[in-house]
Amino acid sequence: MPEKPYDHNRIELKWCERWRDGSLFRAEDHSTKPKYYLLEMLPYPSGTLHVGHIRNYTIGDTLARYKWMRGYNVLHPMGWDAFGLPAENAAIANQRHPREWTLENIAYMKRQHVRYGFSYDWTREISTCEPEYYRWNQWFFLKMLERGLAYRAKALVNWCPACATVLANEQVVNGCCWRHEDTPVEQRALEQWFLRITAYAEELLRDLDKLEGGWPERVLTMQRNWIGRSEGAEIDFRLVGSGKPIRVFTTRLDTIYGATCVILAPEHPLAEELVPPQEQARLKAMIDERARRDPGDLVKEGLFTGHFAVNPYNGEAIPVWIGNFVLMGYGTGAIMAVPAHDERDFEFCTRYGIPVRPVIRPVDGKLPDPAAMQGAFTEDGICENSGEFSGLPSAEARRRMTEKAERECFGKAAVTYRLRDWGISRQRYWGTPIPVIHCAECGIVPVPEHELPVVLPLNVQITGRGRSPLETVPEFVNAPCPRCRRPARRETDTMDTFIDSSWYFYRYCDPHNRQAPFDPQKIAYWFPIDQYIGGVEHAILHLIYARFFTKVMRDLGLVKNDEPAARLFTQGMVIKDGAKMSKSKGNVVSADETAERYGADTARLFVLFAAPPEKDVDWQDAGVEGMYRFLGRVYRFVTRNVDRLGQAASGEETEADRRVRRRLHQTIRKVTEDFETRWHFNTSIAAIMELVNELHASEAELSPPVLAEVLEKLVLLMGPFAPYVAEEMWEELGRAGPVFRQSWPSYDPELAREELAEVVLQVNGRVRSRLLVPFGVPREELERQALADDKIRSYIAGKAVAKVIVVPDKLVNVVLKG
RNA sequence: GCCCGGGUGGCGGAAGCGGCAGACGCAACGGACUUAAAAUCCGUUGGGCCGAAAGGCCUGUGCGGGUUCGAAUCCCGCCCCGGGCACCA
Numbered sequence: 002m003p004e005k006p007y008d009h010n011r012i013e014l015k016w017c018e019r020w021r022d023g024s025l026f027r028a029e030d031h032s033t034k035p036k037y038y039l040l041e042m043l044p045y046p047s048g049t050l051h052v053g054h055i056r057n058y059t060i061g062d063t064l065a066r067y068k069w070m071r072g073y074n075v076l077h078p079m080g081w082d083a084f085g086l087p088a089e090n091a092a093i094a095n096q097r098h099p100r101e102w103t104l105e106n107i108a109y110m111k112r113q114h115v116r117y118g119f120s121y122d123w124t125r126e127i128s129t130c131e132p133e134y135y136r137w138n139q140w141f142f143l144k145m146l147e148r149g150l151a152y153r154a155k156a157l158v159n160w161c162p163a164c165a166t167v168l169a170n171e172q173v174v175n176g177c178c179w180r181h182e183d184t185p186v187e188q189r190a191l192e193q194w195f196l197r198i199t200a201y202a203e204e205l206l207r208d209l210d211k212l213e214g215g216w217p218e219r220v221l222t223m224q225r226n227w228i229g230r231s232e233g234a235e236i237d238f239r240l241v242g243s244g245k246p247i248r249v250f251t252t253r254l255d256t257i258y259g260a261t262c263v264i265l266a267p268e269h270p271l272a273e274e275l276v277p278p279q280e281q282a283r284l285k286a287m288i289d290e291r292a293r294r295d296p297g298d299l300v301k302e303g304l305f306t307g308h309f310a311v312n313p314y315n316g317e318a319i320p321v322w323i324g325n326f327v328l329m330g331y332g333t334g335a336i337m338a339v340p341a342h343d344e345r346d347f348e349f350c351t352r353y354g355i356p357v358r359p360v361i362r363p364v365d366g367k368l369p370d371p372a373a374m375q376g377a378f379t380e381d382g383i384c385e386n387s388g389e390f391s392g393l394p395s396a397e398a399r400r401r402m403t404e405k406a407e408r409e410c411f412g413k414a415a416v417t418y419r420l421r422d423w424g425i426s427r428q429r430y431w432g433t434p435i436p437v438i439h440c441a442e443c444g445i446v447p448v449p450e451h452e453l454p455v456v457l458p459l460n461v462q463i464t465g466r467g468r469s470p471l472e473t474v475p476e477f478v479n480a481p482c483p484r485c486r487r488p489a490r491r492e493t494d495t496m497d498t499f500i501d502s503s504w505y506f507y508r509y510c511d512p513h514n515r516q517a518p519f520d521p522q523k524i525a526y527w528f529p530i531d532q533y534i535g536g537v538e539h540a541i542l543h544l545i546y547a548r549f550f551t552k553v554m555r556d557l558g559l560v561k562n563d564e565p566a567a568r569l570f571t572q573g574m575v576i577k578d579g580a581k582m583s584k585s586k587g588n589v590v591s592a593d594e595t596a597e598r599y600g601a602d603t604a605r606l607f608v609l610f611a612a613p614p615e616k617d618v619d620w621q622d623a624g625v626e627g628m629y630r631f632l633g634r635v636y637r638f639v640t641r642n643v644d645r646l647g648q649a650a651s652g653e654e655t656e657a658d659r660r661v662r663r664r665l666h667q668t669i670r671k672v673t674e675d676f677e678t679r680w681h682f683n684t685s686i687a688a689i690m691e692l693v694n695e696l697h698a699s700e701a702e703l704s705p706p707v708l709a710e711v712l713e714k715l716v717l718l719m720g721p722f723a724p725y726v727a728e729e730m731w732e733e734l735g736r737a738g739p740v741f742r743q744s745w746p747s748y749d750p751e752l753a754r755e756e757l758a759e760v761v762l763q764v765n766g767r768v769r770s771r772l773l774v775p776f777g778v779p780r781e782e783l784e785r786q787a788l789a790d791d792k793i794r795s796y797i798a799g800k801a802v803a804k805v806i807v808v809p810d811k812l813v814n815v816v817l818k819g
Numbered sequence: 820g821c822c823c824g825g826g827u828g829g830c831g832g833a834a835g836c837g838g839c840a841g842a843c844g845c846a847a848c849g850g851a852c853u854u855a856a857a858a859u860c861c862g863u864u865g866g867g868c869c870g871a872a873a874g875g876c877c878u879g880u881g882c883g884g885g886u887u888c889g890a891a892u893c894c895c896g897c898c899c900c901g902g903g904c905a906c907c908a
Contacts, residue, residue, distance in 0.1 A: 219903080223904080227904090229907060326908095332907075537902085610844070611844090612832065619831065623830090624831065624846095628844080681835095683832070688843080691843070763888085766889040768839055812838050
């Protein structure tokens with residue numbers, strides 16, 4: 002039969018049509034098969050997919066298809082992170098309603114997903130902007146409110162002038178907004194809703210150990226740093242005169258005999274009281290300057306209050322300062338400055354002429370000379386000039402000093418975290434309404450559960466300026482107080498959209514439940530997520546919130562697992578012309594055009610082949626052509642050989658039969674190993690290409706039964722990578738699909754084994770010759786043969802052999818004297 | 820500044836463990852097919868040198884040292900690139 006041309010559009014559209022409804026990929030909620038929950042981070046429906054998105058989903062889809070073939074009951078869902086600011090911005094720019102804009106994007110992007118053949122169970126699709134979904138955001142909020150995990154407080158919060166809303170700490174990057182990288186974040190004092198994530202700080206930190214091995218070390222480290230646990234002590238310094246305590250936090254209590262001043266954050270409650278009238282203006286200036294928070298280059302500045310406070314250990318009265326580098330939000334907002342042993346204190350104190358007093362010496366050295374010090378000595382050592390603690394090593398001193406503080410009631414051991422509570426109020430429209438009502442009589446009253454969802458009204462004016470858009474909708478704002486029924490006002494802020502993505506993966510297990518966010522039994526079956534896949538940019542934000550939600554849900558009795566995802570994989574980006582693909586850079590390669598021109602299979606193959614999935618890849622059109630050529634080559638080979646397959650074997654098995662079959666079994670072994678270990682699909686695909694090259698070279702000599710075996714297994718191997726052309730070839734071979742429901746081919750180690758070992762012969766470590774021998778030749782025999790080799794002998798001639806290194810089946814190295 | 824990654828041909832990358840560096844693909848070049856081109860197929864391709872050729876020699880994995888019979892791989896010291904954290908007391 003003549004070969005058929007590789008018409009990717011014909012093939013792909015044919016199978017795409019048959020797979021369209023997604024019922025093929027449906028996961029069973031109960032099954033005798035082992036379950037596998039595979040999840041890719043849900044996308045924001047920004048408009049259209051580019052090949053960068055394609056890469057993320059291709060990695061997941063390849064794995065999903067492999068797991069199906071290994072006999073798993075695979076849950077592979079997809080949904081939409083549909084609330085968020087871009088919809089509002091689009092609304093302002095094009096006079097479109099955010100909902101309309103969002104739904105249109107979702108419809109378009111879903112078509113693109115389907116076009117690429119991704120194996121999602123679309124019956125479980127969710128969209129976070131639908132009341133059926135966000136009502137459970139509100140429900141969780143009420144549960145947290147009941148438990149004191151949600152609270153309202155006036156606090157200094159991060160304000161992005163470009164977004165015209167508040168940001169969580171996690172959303173501030175280098176002092177700027179995470180969405181507006183050159184817009185500095187301002188500090189404003191506002192009444193806000195917070196979730197008490199700090200209540201779980203210790204557990205969030207501790208449980209990172211459980212994720213060891215399953216999550217990238219890098220992500221675990223980032224989370225550990227973000228939580229930022231430090232152990233130390235809180236100590237009271239009493240003001241001379243009033244006796245009022247100033248509580249400081251320190252991790253270096255062992256250095257306290259070297260404290261030469263106390264420094265308060267400008268926002269510290271005592272600051273205004275202590276600063277003399279003529280300096281109040283400077284204090285205000287300091288606070289304002291920091292509110293504008295120019296990242297990095299803040300010069301350490303201070304001002305002396307004129308007051309003194311007493312070091313409880315040595316009774317010394319030391320000056321109290323205000324310092325712009327002391328943070329109100331960390332520890333107690335006040336520090337003791339020990340310039341001899343802390344770099345920042347050193348810089349501050351030398352600037353203002355405050356004495357430097359060393360009290361720690363290196364274990365094997367002398368106490369530093371303060372006059373000669375160029376910087377602080379910050380390591381642990383031995384205490385000196387520290388009263389009863391002199392001579393103790395730092396760690397021991399800290400322990401004993403803490404005991405003394407507790408005994409004499411002027412301080413205690415303390416642990417502080419860098420992690421802050423999660424500010425979730427947003428002064429925006431397109432988000433989940435916070436379900437509370439402000440009543441003049443009753444105060445803040447939660448909306449009763451049976452009244453959920455509080456539906457986001459659709460008739461709203463969005464200007465992007467001023468206050469929360471919902472304030473302009475009287476039908477929404479005016480509501481009776483659930484408690485006293487008198488007229489009251491609804492909360493008009495909406496929730497941070499990171500709430501939506503903190504629990505969506507539970508909803509996939511039971512997406513149509515109207516009574517509850519989900520049925521706990523279904524969760525018990527599917528959880529934890531076996532493999533979560535997403536970008537490393539969410540290492541802190543989304544992934545710490547998701548872990549927090551899981552712990553809260555566990556404490557509510559809804560789930561049994563402590564962690565949402567057993568394994569996390571962070572894939573690299575797709576780079577074009579040296580930059581991440583983005584509309585603003587104008588370097589976007591459209592998923593549609595690529596599918597049209599080369600086909601989804603080619604695009605999928607290329608993004609997998611170009612680099613291992615954890616690394617960034619460069620998009621190069623020329624490279625894509627290569628993948629297209631490869632698929633065409635395979636397809637044509639199969640179609641022109643189909644007729645031969647049924648023929649009987651004509652006599653003996655040929656040398657080519659053995660060689661190609663050996664290569665086949667080696668390839669299955671290689672690809673299987675890649676799936677089971679590192680996911681280096683670039684090497685899997687290279688191995689398949691080598692098999693195909695071997696097939697081409699031996700095409701005429703292959704006997705029909707071997708050819709049939711090789712083609713069948715080749716198609717199965719290609720199934721996870723290039724599902725369309727694999728399905729078409731499977732049909733050409735006369736087999737019934739779908740490919741991803743066939744069993745993954747197994748390999749026979751005997752057939753995969755090479756017949757002869759190639760042993761490299763070296764002289765002084767340089768390859769000079771080689772030997773083909775059966776496997777398992779003993780060392781002595783290898784050595785004998787090596788020394789008998791003509792080439793080797795010519796190198797040895799006239800010289801003495803010092804020794805011979807033999808690595809069986811691999812190498813003989815003859816080392817010469819001199 | 821601190822903490823992680825990473826530097827291999829013209830390019831993307833390969834070489835789980837210290838044992839043939841450069842698999843596979845791209846690009847380039849040569850050839851076949853074609854009136855011609857495209858497509859396809861076959862071949863060459865790290866650099867340098869010797870040779871008419873077969874072939875041979877030297878050199879080579881960011882730089883400098885070290886360990887070893889043998890180093891892209893291990894150790895020490897640097898340089899460069901990417902990412903994270905950055906007054907967290």
